[in-house]
Amino acid sequence: MPADARAATPAGTITTPRGFRAAGVAAGLKTSGRPDVALVVNDGPQHVAAAVLTSNRVHAAPVAWTRQAVKDGVARAVVLNSGGANACTGPEGFADTHATAEHVAAALTAAGVGADDGVGAGDVLVCSTGLIGVRLPMPALLSGVDAATAALSATGGDAAAHAIMTTDTVAKQTLQEGDGWSVGGMAKGAGMLAPGLATMLCVLTTDAAIDAATADAVLRAATAVTFDRVDSDGCMSTNDTVVLMASGASGVTPTPEELTEAVTAACADLARQLVADAEGASHDIAVTVRGATTEDAALAVARAVSRSNLFKAAIFGNDPNWGRVLSAVGTVPEDVAPFDPLTLDVTINGVQVCRAGGVGEPRELVDLASAREVAVDVDLHAGDAQVTLWTNDLTHDYVHENSAYSS
Amino acid sequence: MPADARAATPAGTITTPRGFRAAGVAAGLKTSGRPDVALVVNDGPQHVAAAVLTSNRVHAAPVAWTRQAVKDGVARAVVLNSGGANACTGPEGFADTHATAEHVAAALTAAGVGADDGVGAGDVLVCSTGLIGVRLPMPALLSGVDAATAALSATGGDAAAHAIMTTDTVAKQTLQEGDGWSVGGMAKGAGMLAPGLATMLCVLTTDAAIDAATADAVLRAATAVTFDRVDSDGCMSTNDTVVLMASGASGVTPTPEELTEAVTAACADLARQLVADAEGASHDIAVTVRGATTEDAALAVARAVSRSNLFKAAIFGNDPNWGRVLSAVGTVPEDVAPFDPLTLDVTINGVQVCRAGGVGEPRELVDLASAREVAVDVDLHAGDAQVTLWTNDLTHDYVHENSAYSS
Known part of the structure; x- marks a missing residue:
């Protein structure tokens, strides 16, 4: 990955590729009052999704949920919260994640997403980050989902990137441009950076028109040589998630090589930004x-x-x-x-x-x-x-x- | 290992078992002027020895030397220096270790050790600890060997234990008593404590009458459940060495089980002392x-x-x-x-x-x-x-x- 890739003003966000809206709101999960709920919606026409998740056997409820929900290669939205990892929270924690996905699906359906069919919970991926072993404050989170749904916009990428920060000192964003299509990305993560990913959440968007198998293969190839080559402190998180969503809104289908190159560049840029912002590091x-x-x-x-x-x-x-x-x-x-x-x-x-x-x-x-x-x-x-x-x-x-x- | 094993006044030293003399002198290898050369001599009648050495593939010259020298299960003496690890010093570093062993052998022979046959370099084990990648100041070290030879005494164990300290804040010593025989030990080590041992040197002595195969088996069994179960900072050293020397001076041959129990207790006691003195630790x-x-x-x-x-x-x-x-x-x-x-x-x-x-x-x-x-x-x-x-x-x-x- 390039050595000079530290982010200042991002060239673009996850809403730069066409077909995506996003929002970031403060729902009161963080005691600081800072934004803590992000929502990213893929308005299509395609709703292709892939995810790479932590290999930690002790994984959070949202990781278990997302692993299932992304299996069909389709997702309409990703909801992300900081202020609580929902890890080691037992069956109740999994029920909380399920309830969150249901709530997002209902809110998006009410907002007209998915047209006549609406959105099902199985089309909503969930990511959480923060303290392990503590239940999420569900009323606050669900209110945050409503507020985020109301705030969704085609310029909301930057707000979403800020809402997923924990000990990060800067938001991490990237944009890689193809010929008529692009890849945008956001990530959070400052500690627990290690192989098999880290306490890091990353959402990548593209308006390229690709199928689910391609999205999955490209994402795995890209993370293997980028996020998996960051080992800030040797600690593997319970919550790591990298999601790629493709809207097809550009109408352009790049070659797998072109897409791999762009997604890898996006991941490399974000990974380099994570290292540059690692907790307490001076080098x-x-x-x-x-x-x-x-x-x-x-x-x-x-x-x-x-x-x-x-x-x-x-x-x-x-x-x-x-x-x-x-x-x-x-x-x-x-x-x-x-x-x-x-x-x-x-x-x-x-x-x-x-x-x-x-x-x-x-x-x-x-x-x-x-x-x-x-x-x-x-x-x-x-x-x-x-x-x-x-x-x-x-x-x-x-x-x-x-x-x-x-x- | 017992939780209350931290050393205050040691119950005994490596010269408590009969048949051993030791010394610790300041030879100027440490800029602090503190003792930095230790010598331990087995006066017999038997000269059985075994050693467990670091599994690090990048190992110091004295480790390579000692691995060869102990192969026959016989050793007359161990010379140990702090103030320099003699690791990553190339063929010149190995020549320095060889020269040290030759010098010890000649000095001991001149002092009457080994009677008519004298002592050969192959009967001298060598241990070094300190900076990696720096040649030892050989004139100072060899003068130190002469001084240590002159200072050898049957009460020199405590001086030897102090001469091998680096960042240790206390000397680590132990004594385990059998029925008519005993096991004494000294160790140094404060950082780089890890499996496959650590930047730690340990010399164990016993006046039990045992053969080389028994010594080797007992030492391996004891270190596997003691030093190998300390992992202070995950870092494996280039110089770790644990030596067991048996003089047979008690005339008593304990059962292998009795000996294993005593050597394991000695190692456990020393390992616990290492943890208690680990660099910068508060718990x-x-x-x-x-x-x-x-x-x-x-x-x-x-x-x-x-x-x-x-x-x-x-x-x-x-x-x-x-x-x-x-x-x-x-x-x-x-x-x-x-x-x-x-x-x-x-x-x-x-x-x-x-x-x-x-x-x-x-x-x-x-x-x-x-x-x-x-x-x-x-x-x-x-x-x-x-x-x-x-x-x-x-x-x-x-x-x-x-x-x-x-x-």
Whole structure:
């Protein structure tokens, strides 16, 4: 993903692609009074949808719901709330999610969505984020759904992106333009960023005319090389959801390659924004492992480095501590990633501090203090495969935010 | 391991078992001027030795040396230095280790150890700890060996235990007494504590009369359920070494069961002391996973919880955040640890905060602020196997020490 992809003013939102309306409202789920309910509606003519969900076996009620609801490849709307994850809330929590979907369906039907047939609950995907183990305040949430339905607009994407924020300091949005069609996206997530996704919610929209199988394949391909290559703090969430909705409103059907490229670019842009806004981080670290026998081998090594607290704390201290990189690399079993420890090279921000498993250029030549981005490059000299994984440093602020904030 | 095992005045040292002399001297490897070279000599009549070494593929020169030197089950001495890990130092680093062993052998021979035959370098085990990627100051180290040889005494165990400290705030020692024989031990280690051992060095001595095969089997059995069940920060070191030396000086041969019990108790005592002195920690956390199908399954779940930075930061904040426990438990694949997420129970310090995967007793009932020890109990309700893994919380001081101290 591009290194310069941090969002300032977004080029577009999830309502830039034609056929979508959205809204974001404050329903009182957050004690701060900030917006906490978002609604995204696909006005068609097509209502294609796909979703990639957390692989955590302990998953939230809305994840279980969305997994079922998206199975037919069709969805009319996504409702998202911050201020409560609805995870580990038992059968009652699942009933709350079900009731939310029913309420959205009824509200949209009353508002004329779906014309004569209306909208069924099974066409409403649900996402929640916030505290685990606490029931949602349903009256407030359902009132919020009504308000969001009333506020739906073709310029509501930005409001929706703000309503899904938790510890995020900025809203994350993206727009990728094709020839006569486009992909818009929004995401939230600042902690628990890890493989199999994170406490992150992401909604992508496109006005391309595609079928459900294509949407699913494209979304899986895109997330595998973007969100799955972010490992901010090694923690996998109970609620991660990435939804792609296609309206077909452009009347254009791009090739699968074109669509994959655009969706991947959208995911990469959002993933990079998540890393840039990770809780308490002072550095964004791109761990590149090259010279691996396979991409999986490279990923395993990159993951080991990205999860080393000692390495991450060193980077926070602006210490190009290649010994901690090497000791993390060495924990990967040989059957997972074959390499000879005596040939390992490590380059940090362009300085080859470790050569052939031993001392290279003086570490003093590495300047970490003056840039947020750090590039750590490990060459295994065992093959041709290469992977880049994004992580963050381990800081006082990370500890502070995660010892003070319950989630 | 016992919960109350923190060391105050040790009941004994590595020189309490008969047949051993030790010394600890300041050779100038540490800029602080504190003791940094330790020497332990087995005066026999037997010279049985076994070692368990880091499984990190990137291992230090002394680890490579010791692995070879102990293969015959015989060792006369162990030399240990703090102030430098001699890891990632290439062929020159291995030559330094070799030269150290040769120097120790010559010094001991000159001092009359080994009688007419003297001591060979292959009978000298070497351990190093400190900065990775830096050559050892050999003249200072070899002078230290001479000084330590001159200072060898049958009451030198305490001095040796102090000479191997790095960021340790206290020396770790233990004594387990059998019927006419005993096991003494010393260890160092405060960070990088993880499975496959850690930046930890440990020397165990016994005057029991045993053979090399027994020593090896007993040591492996003991470390598997003690040091390997400590995972302070998930980071595996390049230098971990646990050595057991048996002099036979008691003339007593305990049963393998008796010896295993004593060596395990010694390792458990030292492991508990390591956790209690872990860098920057404010809580020692015993993660018990019960109701697992197998011990390996229980261990995988306990390891996932112990490595969750979000969980560890919550404990630092005295927040009994069971949602973070559950989200860590849920990351363990079903083929590794079968369980039904909807039956999970979590009890923290005696309060069942999570029942059947959902909300249990109020978390306000859990008092974490007033005790260093935290007991987290996860019941998988899938079988009868149980494991306890010790870890620490993630604190500001951990980040501070590991961003300021290069190792």
